[in-house]
Amino acid sequence: MTKISLTRPDDWHLHLRDDVAMQAVVADTAHRFGRAIIMPNLKPPVTTTEMAVAYRQRILNALPDGVCFEPLMTLYLTDNTTAEEIAKAKASGWVHGVKLYPAGATTNSDSGVTDLANCAAALSAMEELDLPLLVHGEVTNPLVDVFDREQVFIARHLVPLLEKYPRLRVVFEHITTKQAVDFVKAAPGNVAATITAHHLLYSRNAMFAGGIRPHMYCLPVLKREEHRWALIAAATSGNPKFFLGTDSAPHARSAKESACGCAGIYTSHAAIELYAEVFEAAKALDKLEAFASFYGADFYRLPRNSDTITLEKTAWVVPAELPFGDDKIVPLRAGEHVAWKLA
Ligand SMILES: NC(=O)N[C@@H](CC(=O)O)C(=O)O
């Protein structure tokens, strides 16, 4: 196969940042995807509907002329999020989910939730109003091994959460383990998961290939090869609970190449192309469209896109770096080939 057309995909997990950083990256997403779920972990975080609506407008203002792209906004859940704020978010029509960051789990999660018990009113309101909870599913206990934090989160937090709020729609974001795949498969229909391109393409070996590779560091951290196989099997299975979410998370080169480098991998410049590589290698290109363009929209109860994109099997070289305000981003595959190209 040398060319494929698919319904325009959506990205169900994306970091666009703000200001000049956003200006540098938003076109990469908007050229490929019709919509994206925009993560709220700005500084300060997007904790109110008012902030989300203002952020949405800044995203629209940053779009290149003539490009049609719909940012789907989210709120950042804190210990203090009220049921009133949830009602406001739902009523606005612009907010499509509320993001749970366990405090300290990842980039800009300092204002995140310290104990889910503090969020009872907000979670009840979300269940009642049918506003999905989007979860960064890792425990933060420093005694838990960093490679086990996702599987421990399932048992300690996700299972009790779904017992308490059985009708709450939950997206387990950027899953990285076989345990997460098994959990989502066995869960009822109100539970789904996003899977990134980098967790489908790389195992943790990639972080240490010939030396330490800060641009391959993200959270949840890359896992063993056997987990990657489980993710590929889930993504290519045709199970509508698994859909595309890049978690493209740009950081300045200087912040990544540091004694304490930031977590996050930038993939928006080649996002759908990278997924095409995975699906082709798994001999499942026929499953790509539903994973990328149907299942997420269905879960979020939004119409599927009606236009299409075309990918060609033409290798191209990713630039060594991309502009990022005063700094640069080192994108995934910098200086290396990507097998598919957006026509
Ligand atoms: N994925 C990452 O490694 N980083 C994300 C945060 C997140 O999604 O956890 C970021 O905002 O940089």
Ligand SMILES: [Zn+2]
């Ligand atoms: Zn996360």
Ligand SMILES: [Zn+2]
């Ligand atoms: Zn993320």
